[in-house]
Amino acid sequence: xxxxxxxxxxxxxxxxxxxxxxxxxxxxxxxxxxxxxxxxxxxxxxxxxxxxxxxxxxxxxxxxxxxxxxxxxxxxxxxxxxxxxxxxxxxxxxxxxxxxxxxxxxxxxxxxxxxxxxxxxxxxxxxxxxxxxxxxxxxxxxxxxxxxxxxxxxxxxxxxxxxxxxxxxxxxxxxxxxxxxxxxxxxxxxxxxxxxxxxxxxxxxxxxxxxxxxxxxxxxxxxxxxxxxxxxxxxxxxxxxxxxxxxxxxxxxxxxxxxxxxxxxxxxxxxxxxxxxxxxxxxxxxxxxxxxxxxxxxxxxxxxxxxxxxxxxxxxxxxxxxxxxxxxxxxxxxxxxxxxxxxxxxxxxxxxxxxxxxxxxxxxxxxxxxxxxxxxxxxxxxxxxxxxxxxxxxxxxxxxxxxxxxxxxxxxxxxxxxxxxxxxxxxxxxxxxxxxxxxxxxxxxxxxxxxxxxxxxxxxxxxxxxxxxxxxxxxxxxxxxxxxxxxxxxxxxxxxxxxxxxxxxxxxxxxxxxxxxxxxxxxxxxxxxxxxxxxxxxxxxxxxxxxxxxxxxxxxxxxxxxxxxxxxxxxxxxxxxxxxxxxxxxxxxxxxxxxxxxxxxxxxxxxxxxxxxxxxxxxxxxxxxxxxxxxxxxxxxxxxxxxxxxxxxxxxxxxxxxxxxxxxxxxxxxxxxxxxxxxxxxxxxxxxxxxxxxxxxxxxxxxxxxxxxxxxxxxxxxxxxxxxxxxxxxxxxxxxxxxxxxxxxxxxxxxxxxxxxxxxxxxxxxxxxxxxxxxxxxxxxxxxxxxxxxxxxxx
Numbered sequence: 001x002x003x004x005x006x007x008x009x010x011x012x013x014x015x016x017x018x019x020x021x022x023x024x025x026x027x028x029x030x031x032x033x034x035x036x037x038x039x040x041x042x043x044x045x046x047x048x049x050x051x052x053x054x055x056x057x058x059x060x061x062x063x064x065x066x067x068x069x070x071x072x073x074x075x076x077x078x079x080x081x082x083x084x085x086x087x088x089x090x091x092x093x094x095x096x097x098x099x100x101x102x103x104x105x106x107x108x109x110x111x112x113x114x115x116x117x118x119x120x121x122x123x124x125x126x127x128x129x130x131x132x133x134x135x136x137x138x139x140x141x142x143x144x145x146x147x148x149x150x151x152x153x154x155x156x157x158x159x160x161x162x163x164x165x166x167x168x169x170x171x172x173x174x175x176x177x178x179x180x181x182x183x184x185x186x187x188x189x190x191x192x193x194x195x196x197x198x199x200x201x202x203x204x205x206x207x208x209x210x211x212x213x214x215x216x217x218x219x220x221x222x223x224x225x226x227x228x229x230x231x232x233x234x235x236x237x238x239x240x241x242x243x244x245x246x247x248x249x250x251x252x253x254x255x256x257x258x259x260x261x262x263x264x265x266x267x268x269x270x271x272x273x274x275x276x277x278x279x280x281x282x283x284x285x286x287x288x289x290x291x292x293x294x295x296x297x298x299x300x301x302x303x304x305x306x307x308x309x310x311x312x313x314x315x316x317x318x319x320x321x322x323x324x325x326x327x328x329x330x331x332x333x334x335x336x337x338x339x340x341x342x343x344x345x346x347x348x349x350x351x352x353x354x355x356x357x358x359x360x361x362x363x364x365x366x367x368x369x370x371x372x373x374x375x376x377x378x379x380x381x382x383x384x385x386x387x388x389x390x391x392x393x394x395x396x397x398x399x400x401x402x403x404x405x406x407x408x409x410x411x412x413x414x415x416x417x418x419x420x421x422x423x424x425x426x427x428x429x430x431x432x433x434x435x436x437x438x439x440x441x442x443x444x445x446x447x448x449x450x451x452x453x454x455x456x457x458x459x460x461x462x463x464x465x466x467x468x469x470x471x472x473x474x475x476x477x478x479x480x481x482x483x484x485x486x487x488x489x490x491x492x493x494x495x496x497x498x499x500x501x502x503x504x505x506x507x508x509x510x511x512x513x514x515x516x517x518x519x520x521x522x523x524x525x526x527x528x529x530x531x532x533x534x535x536x537x538x539x540x541x542x543x544x545x546x547x548x549x550x551x552x553x554x555x556x557x558x559x560x561x562x563x564x565x566x567x568x569x570x571x572x573x574x575x576x577x578x579x580x581x582x583x584x585x586x587x588x589x590x591x592x593x594x595x596x597x598x599x600x601x602x603x604x605x606x607x608x609x610x611x612x613x614x615x616x617x618x619x620x621x622x623x624x625x626x627x628x629x630x631x632x633x634x635x636x637x638x639x640x641x642x643x644x645x646x647x648x649x650x651x652x653x654x655x656x657x658x659x660x661x662x663x664x665x666x667x668x669x670x671x672x673x674x675x676x677x678x679x680x681x682x683x684x685x686x687x688x689x690x691x692x693x694x695x696x697x698x699x700x701x702x703x704x705x706x707x708x709x710x711x712x713x714x715x716x717x718x719x720x721x722x723x724x725x726x727x728x729x730x731x732x733x734x735x736x737x738x739x740x741x742x743x744x745x746x747x748x749x750x751x752x753x754x755x756x757x758x759x760x761x762x763x764x765x766x767x768x769x770x771x772x773x774x775x776x777x778x779x780x781x782x783x784x785x786x787x788x789x790x791x792x793x794x795x
Contacts, residue, residue, distance in 0.1 A: 008051045008252060012245045015044045016238060023233055034232045038090040044241045046083035048248030052076035055252050064255045067123055072251040074120030075207070078113040079244045085109030093232060114180035117211065117247070121187040124254065136327060139320045140278045141186060146316060147281030148185055150309035152178040154288050158302035181218045184211045206250030213243030278320075282313045377451040379429060380436035388450035388458050392506045395448075395462050399499055407461035407469030407498045410513040411435075411476065414491045414525040416455035423487045428455075434485045435492070442476045458513075466498045466530060473528040481526075491526035493517055498531065600723065603771070605635040607719040607761075610768045614760040621711065621756065626683075630712035634687020638716060641671030641688060668692055668701050686710045691717050694752045714754040718761045721745060721753060722769055738766050 022036045053076050056069045064072070085106045092100035100106050188211050217239030224230035289310050292303045375387035383391070392408070399406040413419075413431060420428040435457055439449035448460040459476075461469055473494040480492045495517025497509045512531035520529040608631045615621045642650060645667055649660045656664065671688035675681040690704060690713040697705030725744055729736035742762055749758035 005051050005055065005252060008048060008245070008249060011044055011047050012249060015040050015245070016242055019238055019241060023235070023238070030233070035094055037233045037237050038086065038094060041237055041241050042083055042086045042090055045079045045086065045244035045248075048245050049076040049080035049083065052079070052248050052251045052255075055255050068255060071120045071123035072255050074116050074123065075247055075251040078116030078120065079248050081109050081112040081116055082240065082244055085113075111176050111180060114183045118183050118187055120251070121207070136320065136323050139316060139323060143278035143313060143316045143320060144281050145182060145186055146309060146313050147278065147285045148182055150285040150306055150313070151281075151288065152182065153309060154292075154298065154302060154306045158299065158305055177218055177222060181215045184215050187211055200254065203250045203253035203256075206246050206253060208250075210243045210245070210247035210250060213239045213246065217243060279317070282310075282317060285310050285313060380432055380451050382436050382439070382457070383448065383450040385450070385453055388448070388452060388460070389506070391448050391450075392460055392509070395460055396506045396509065399462070404463050405465045405468075405499055406509070407464035407466070407472070407496065408509045408513050409459040409461065409469070409473050409476070410452065410495045410497075410510070410517045411439075411457040411459070411492045412494075412517055412521065413455040414493055414521070416490075419487070419490065427486050431455075431485050431490055434483045434490075435480065438476060438479045438483050442479050443472065447472075464498070466496075469496045469498050470528060470530055477526065477528055493520040493525045494528045495520055496528060496530045600727075601636055604638070604716070604719050604723055605632060606771060607722060607764075607768065608632075608635045608716050610764055611715050611718055611757060611761050614763055615715075615757065618760060618763070623711070627712055629683045630687055630710065631715055633681060633684035634691065634712050634716050635719070637671065637675065637681060637684040638688055638691050638720070639667065639671070640674055640684075641667030641669065643674065644670040665692075665700055687713045687716050689713075691720065693717070695754050696751050699752075709754075714757050718745070718753050718757045721748060722761065726770060736770060738769055741769065 019037055019040045022033050022040075026033050027036070052072050056064065056072045056076070085108075088104065088106035088109060089100050092098060092104070092106070188208055217236045220234075220236045220239070221230060224234065224236065230236070285306070289303075289307050292298060292306065375383055375390075377384040395406055398404070413435065416428065416431070419431065432451070432455065436449070436451070439457060439459060443449055443459055443461070446462055448462075450458050450460075452458040459472070461472060464472065473496050477492055477494055481489055483489070495513040495515065497513035497516060499509075516529040516531045520527050523529070609628070612623050612628060612631055616623055645663055649656065649663055652660065668689050668691070672685040675684060675688070687710065689701065690710055693699035693702065693704045693709045693713060695706060695709070695714075697703055722741060722745065725741045726736045729741075745753065745758055745761060749755045
């Protein structure tokens with residue numbers, strides 16, 4: 001809602017209050033009261049008109065729309081015209097000390113306000129109306145104006161016109177005031193067209209209230225003048241003052257709502273309540289005529305004129321009803337037209353819906369066919385490799401959530417290439433189709449047989465324990481041998497894997513089954529090999545003990561080969577190339593330079609892997625082969641950056657200065673730079689850089705916090721915390737108190753350590769936390785000359 005100017009707002013509030021107070025209390029007598037009323041009645045309209053003109057032609061800021069500006073200027077001119085008339089009136093009363101004659105220049109100026117007000121209202125933006133509605137509105141206005149004219153004739157204009165003592169000029173001016181009031185009333189009817197727009201309710205209401213104040217004041221003045229009882233200082237003057245101020249307020253507020261143009265679309269909706277106003281006024285005229293007929297209290301000429309006006313009103317009412325009937329017919333025709341269009345649209349929509357439904361069914365069928373083609377092997381009719389992988393991921397996730405068993409079989413037709421070369425591809429295709437038939441007959445409805453590729457097939461066995469998985473595999477193997485295929489029997493080799501062997505990820509299940517299949521083919525074919533046998537043990541994959549090779553990291557790496565098959569297979573040849581020899585030398589040098597206890601890296605790897613396995617078993621986190629790779633390499637090379645730190649700084653366990661402490665901390669930045677050009681070691685870089693970050697963000701070098709820290713770094717940090725606690729006890733010459741170590745780890749959870757990782761660590765048995773069961777034997781540190789020779793061997 002726009003704010004009115006402060007000067008105008010103050011005038012609206014203060015001037016009427018001052019005038020009313022003066023009228024009531026008559027300060028300093030009647031003369032002073034008359035002077036105060038005249039001056040206030042002069043200042044208020046003049047101030048209001050001046051404010052409107054300034055706002056309409058503001059030197060800076062946004063100018064309003066030209067039409068609105070013209071309307072506001074005309075309304076301001078009406079107020080200024082009243083102020084000039086009041087100035088003449090005040091001149092007669094206060095300077096000449098006599099009553100203003102009638103008629104006088106003041107009357108001319110007072111009467112000029114009416115055309116100004118009417119012109120200003122007509123320029124205000126209005127809604128567009130259809131021709132019939134516009135005709136109805138015009139007839140409503142004519143009925144209202146005629147009724148008001150009849151009432152004014154009966155009570156004001158008729159007596160004035162028939163007054164024989166008045167001059168013709170006086171009679172003309174006397175009739176002009178009531179006619180001016182009719183103009184204001186017509187303006188009120190015009191304003192109601194704008195009032196339906198919520199944006200202009202306030203300005204339209206202010207202008208309408210101002211016009212109404214003028215009409216009431218003029219009517220009261222005419223009545224008092226007829227009774228020769230009017231004098232300056234009556235409430236009539238208050239009505240004129242408020243009328244001018246409210247009209248100026250509405251003009252200013254309207255300038256703050258510059259509508260660019262009238263509403264583009266015709267709007268036939270008119271408030272219902274306004275439709276009754278003309279009829280009520282006609283009834284009022286009819287009541288006056290009936291009362292005059294019963295009592296006969298006025299002049300016959302006046303009564304006759306009022307009756308004629310009533311007759312004209314009746315004709316207008318009849319004409320108004322004709323237009324109402326025409327408008328009703330137009331609306332009915334429009335409704336019928338719209339109903340016909342709506343019916344046509346409904347029919348079209350129904351037809352379109354039927355077409356869309358048909359297209360939807362065709363599209364669904366086509367998608368089903370495409371899905372079948374995309375997920376079904378054309379040769380055997382079994383699901384293909386893609387469908388197998390999708391189903392395996394679903395079943396593995398379901399098994400992890402529910403703790404259910406899950407088995408996977410990989411089958412390979414023995415000597416299939418030789419069979420194809422000997423008997424031709426059609427015979428080979430017949431073997432593949434026979435394999436598919438055997439699989440369908442030997443598995444349950446809940447199982448999922450698929451063609452894995454070439455002569456390989458696969459089966460997913462939801463809920464199958466290891467023994468059941470092996471039993472299904474053996475049943476399939478025997479059924480294949482008994483199958484009737486051209487050119488003699490065929491055999492298959494089968495590799496079986498199961499969640500019970502510790503393989504949780506789909507990739508691990510496939511790789512372990514593939515390793516078992518490879519062993520089955522390598523050991524004579526036509527047999528079933530389970531993943532536990534393929535790896536030499538049925539123990540869980542992540543719990544294999546690591547050998548403690550004192551001072552020999554190469555032996556450690558050999559023990560990791562079996563573990564690394566789930567995604568770290570590139571480590572198998574690590575020790576046979578230059579990178580392997582470099583890694584072995586680096587680990588020896590690092591332990592020597594740090595003064596670490598023997599087996600430091602081995603213990604860290606063992607404990608880090610145990611924590612990772614516990615996170616997987618507990619369902620806390622799902623680790624990928626990449627995560628395991630980062631854990632292993634990160635634990636091996638976590639302190640490789642210490643090679644850049646001077647040995648003297650490393651050997652100082654206490655009393656390091658700020659510079660030496662900074663050097664030591666920068667080993668997390670040196671390390672990644674040392675290995676960045678060795679592709680095999682790059683997986684260790686994140687752990688090397690971030691293993692000193694803290695869960696609460698207080699670590700270094702990057703100040704990472706929470707899950708922003710790499711998972712492998714969080715796992716290694718927990719293992720390193722245990723190793724540090726054990727090393728501290730060994731350095732003191734005593735045996736470690738594992739209960740105290742566990743308490744320390746629990747206290748550091750949530751601050752330094754990841755709470756979930758720490759919880760998994762605390763669930764591990766004591767034998768995993770301290771696999772040696774006693775103090776590790778210290779290594780005799782070599783001389784600096786021997787250290788130089790070790791470094792030289794790395795080049």
